[in-house]
Amino acid sequence: MAERGARPRVPALQRRALGAVRALFTPLLPDDYLELINPLWSTQELRGRIERVQPETDDAVTVFIKPGWEWPGHEPGQYLRIGFVVDGVHHWRAYSLTSDPGRPDGLISITPKLVEEGVVTPWLVRQAQPGTIVRLSDVEGTFTLPDPLPDRLLFLSAGSGVTPIMSMLRDLDRRDALGDVVHLHSARTPGDVIFGEQLRAMARRRPGFRLHEQMTGADGRIGPDRLDDLCPDWREREAFLSGPAEMLDAMTEHWEREAHGDRLHLERFQPIIGQGDGELGEGGTIRFTASDVEATSDGTQPILVAGEEAGATLPYGCRMGICHTCVGTLCAGKIRDLRTGEVSGSVGEIVRTCVNAPEGPIEIAL
Amino acid sequence: MPSMIESPLARLSDQQIDELGREFDAIHDEVFAELGDRDRRYIVSMIEMHRRLVVLGRVLLLGSRRRPAWLAGTALLSMAKILENMEIGHNVMHGQWDWMNDPQISSSTWDWDSASTAEAWKHSHNYIHHTYTNIRGKDRDLGYEIMRIDPHQKWHPIYLLQPVYNLVLAAFFEWGVATHDLDFEAIRKGEKSKEQLRREVKGMLRKGREQIVKDYLAWPLISALASSAVHAGLAAARRPSLRERAARRLRRRPEPSPTVLELAIESFRSTLAADFTANVIRNVWAYAIIFCGHFPDQTYTFSQDECKDESRGGFYVRQLLGAANIDGSPLFHVASGNLGYQVEHHLYPDMPSTRYAEIAPRVKAICERYELPYNTGPFLRQLGGVQRTILRLALPGGTPRPKPGPFRAEGDREGDAAQAAMPTSARTSSSATAA
Numbered sequence: 001m002a003e004r005g006a007r008p009r010v011p012a013l014q015r016r017a018l019g020a021v022r023a024l025f026t027p028l029l030p031d032d033y034l035e036l037i038n039p040l041w042s043t044q045e046l047r048g049r050i051e052r053v054q055p056e057t058d059d060a061v062t063v064f065i066k067p068g069w070e071w072p073g074h075e076p077g078q079y080l081r082i083g084f085v086v087d088g089v090h091h092w093r094a095y096s097l098t099s100d101p102g103r104p105d106g107l108i109s110i111t112p113k114l115v116e117e118g119v120v121t122p123w124l125v126r127q128a129q130p131g132t133i134v135r136l137s138d139v140e141g142t143f144t145l146p147d148p149l150p151d152r153l154l155f156l157s158a159g160s161g162v163t164p165i166m167s168m169l170r171d172l173d174r175r176d177a178l179g180d181v182v183h184l185h186s187a188r189t190p191g192d193v194i195f196g197e198q199l200r201a202m203a204r205r206r207p208g209f210r211l212h213e214q215m216t217g218a219d220g221r222i223g224p225d226r227l228d229d230l231c232p233d234w235r236e237r238e239a240f241l242s243g244p245a246e247m248l249d250a251m252t253e254h255w256e257r258e259a260h261g262d263r264l265h266l267e268r269f270q271p272i273i274g275q276g277d278g279e280l281g282e283g284g285t286i287r288f289t290a291s292d293v294e295a296t297s298d299g300t301q302p303i304l305v306a307g308e309e310a311g312a313t314l315p316y317g318c319r320m321g322i323c324h325t326c327v328g329t330l331c332a333g334k335i336r337d338l339r340t341g342e343v344s345g346s347v348g349e350i351v352r353t354c355v356n357a358p359e360g361p362i363e364i365a366l
Numbered sequence: 367m368p369s370m371i372e373s374p375l376a377r378l379s380d381q382q383i384d385e386l387g388r389e390f391d392a393i394h395d396e397v398f399a400e401l402g403d404r405d406r407r408y409i410v411s412m413i414e415m416h417r418r419l420v421v422l423g424r425v426l427l428l429g430s431r432r433r434p435a436w437l438a439g440t441a442l443l444s445m446a447k448i449l450e451n452m453e454i455g456h457n458v459m460h461g462q463w464d465w466m467n468d469p470q471i472s473s474s475t476w477d478w479d480s481a482s483t484a485e486a487w488k489h490s491h492n493y494i495h496h497t498y499t500n501i502r503g504k505d506r507d508l509g510y511e512i513m514r515i516d517p518h519q520k521w522h523p524i525y526l527l528q529p530v531y532n533l534v535l536a537a538f539f540e541w542g543v544a545t546h547d548l549d550f551e552a553i554r555k556g557e558k559s560k561e562q563l564r565r566e567v568k569g570m571l572r573k574g575r576e577q578i579v580k581d582y583l584a585w586p587l588i589s590a591l592a593s594s595a596v597h598a599g600l601a602a603a604r605r606p607s608l609r610e611r612a613a614r615r616l617r618r619r620p621e622p623s624p625t626v627l628e629l630a631i632e633s634f635r636s637t638l639a640a641d642f643t644a645n646v647i648r649n650v651w652a653y654a655i656i657f658c659g660h661f662p663d664q665t666y667t668f669s670q671d672e673c674k675d676e677s678r679g680g681f682y683v684r685q686l687l688g689a690a691n692i693d694g695s696p697l698f699h700v701a702s703g704n705l706g707y708q709v710e711h712h713l714y715p716d717m718p719s720t721r722y723a724e725i726a727p728r729v730k731a732i733c734e735r736y737e738l739p740y741n742t743g744p745f746l747r748q749l750g751g752v753q754r755t756i757l758r759l760a761l762p763g764g765t766p767r768p769k770p771g772p773f774r775a776e777g778d779r780e781g782d783a784a785q786a787a788m789p790t791s792a793r794t795s796s797s798a799t800a801a
Contacts, residue, residue, distance in 0.1 A: 004469035
């Protein structure tokens with residue numbers, strides 16, 4: 001079953017009223033008719049309407065979305081999955097919320113950066129139009145500011161990794177809590193800094209907020225060895241890290257060796273497929289019992305991709321192991337988790353096909 | 367029973383069949399590679415149109431006491447129900463739109479306005495009928511186990527009644543289909559567990575109850591309430607007319623007007639009648655289109671032996687020979703859920719229906735090259751042929767109807783008609799003496 005939006009918080013009375021007249025519309029729901037007037041009124045799933053698409057850099061935009069029901073709120077740093085229809089097909093992607101939770105206009109925003117070979121970001125950056133309806137999941141994520149706030153904070157970001165951190169900075173700014181905050185951000189050129197103007201303005205306005213922009217095109221990346229220079233007291237700070245996988249891996253190792261690993265908070269969006277510790281296996285054959293399709297994976301291909309290439313129509317969602325839309329029941333064989341390299345598998349196990357590869361021949365009820 | 371007529375399948379070599387299989391696979395893959403926005407807009411607009419028709423029809427039927435409102439409301443509701451069952455329900459539940467990854471327009475979540483549950487229908491139709499199409503003893507849709515539609519079926523005296531229950535089936539088709547989904551054969555043979563049977567019967571009763579409550583109770587009640595409310599409102603607002611005042615002065619009684627209760631009952635009845643009529647119109651239409659799918663004169667049926675160890679190509683040939691199209695306008699094809707392209711639908715049951723018309727010329731080209739027939743005909747001729755077969759086969763005996771020869775592109779319509787009337791190959795002429 002394809003992924004759908006979160007269940008919106010609808011007043012109980014309204015839900016009861018809709019339930020009471022359901023018999024008049026069976027097998028459809030009253031919602032199916034209300035949608036004709038306004039698709040945001042669905043009480044079955046949370047939807048939103050794109051209100052505005054605002055360029056941030058040459059290849060990043062901020063998309064402002066009006067949720068169909070009152071926004072239940074989020075913590076700065078959290079993300080949500082959004083279902084976009086691109087050329088007729090629903091695609092779900094996770095994006096950090098870049099909006100301050102307390103916006104008076106009730107809008108939320110995300111700030112995607114173009115990934116040329118992708119499907120969704122080229123559409124968002126070049127084609128998305130105000131008025132388009134999208135589907136919204138529940139808010140997720142544990143990459144958030146602690147409560148109570150630590151005295152000293154360090155934010156470390158690179159590229160589009162700045163997005164969850166921007167949400168936190170906006171929140172701190174509003175709460176007047178930018179007393180001692182260092183932000184080290186890397187981008188290729190000054191023009192590539194997403195939210196560059198806003199960050200610089202914030203730094204001018206708030207003496208306690210120190211911003212360092214590292215232009216990797218000219219000056220190279222910020223490796224762990226640069227920390228002592230750029231932020232000598234980094235060990236004493238509660239640190240928040242968001243960026244590409246190599247950076248996360250290098251910094252995690254550094255923190256664990258040189259400081260307190262538990263003071264480091266990080267956001268890992270992309271599954272570490274084929275990277276990190278995940279050992280790869282030999283792969284194997286996959287039998288999809290319901291579709292009656294045979295496929296083969298070389299050990300790097302997830303079950304889902306191998307099946308699709310063999311012509312099976314399989315359920316899928318995020319393709320990174322978080323939404324559980326793609327699950328199937330394992331009937332036989334062993335699987336390897338491509339994120340960790342761990343081999344497991346017992347009959348009847350529910351398997352996420354997007355992040356697992358077969359380890360030898362398997363059968364799956366999909 | 368061995369076949370009374372040899373199908374063109376026997377004439378093709380294994381190599382030809384494999385080649386043909388690859389050609390048909392290629393069409394499928396090409397279409398699926400280019401599905402996109404255009405297709406999505408089509409199905410979304412159909413779904414919206416259905417809902418608009420329902421709203422309009424139901425609103426008109428609030429005034430169903432008035433003849434014009436009754437007629438217009440019933441017509442709109444019938445159109446809506448036809449669209450919902452054929453172009454939307456049948457096709458969505460085939461998985462034709464699953465590629466959109468839409469949580470709502472999906473074979474796994476869709477339900478339709480019919481007595482069959484989605485689950486039972488998908489099993490008996492998508493799986494059994496589409497897999498074993500026209501294989502005698504395996505395709506349970508061949509006569510729906512109550513009719514003799516093929517001369518190979520053994521005669522039984524009960525079939526003497528089939529001209530009568532054929533008409534009853536047409537009017538209450540959805541109930542027939544739902545009952546058929548239960549698969550009495552499997553129950554008798556004990557292939558179905560009691561638990562499963564219980565669940566299926568419960569599902570069917572639930573669907574039946576929901577439709578009856580909606581069409582024969584809830585909406586008539588709403589009409590009754592609406593007309594009483596309007597009557598009460600008018601009575602309160604209206605000042606007595608000059609004539610009434612004059613009549614009162616002359617102590618003559620005004621003409622008796624119906625009471626609120628009488629009005630309510632009348633509205634209830636007329637809306638109930640409208641809903642019933644719409645359901646019957648939908649049923650008769652669905653029956654007519656579906657019976658024209660596999661029972662017209664041109665189609666072949668197959669023995670289980672003929673389909674043993676069938677290859678992919680063999681499957682395609684059987685679908686070509688076992689199904690028949692109906693010629694018609696674009697509007698006709700929408701109303702029939704594009705089942706006027708029954709041949710294309712049977713080749714590719716999961717292809718979005720909008721694409722059938724587009725691939726038809728390519729299917730015809732393959733038929734021409736492999737000297738296979740491409741079965742089609744005008745609606746009334748196809749339906750007439752089916753009815754003739756039903757009448758003829760109520761009696762014992764009968765032989766297959768004459769079959770058309772290989773498809774030829776030139777001559778088109780007239781050539782087509784001539785083909786049907788005049789068997790072209792010596793092989794089929796033996797059966798030209800007809801049922």
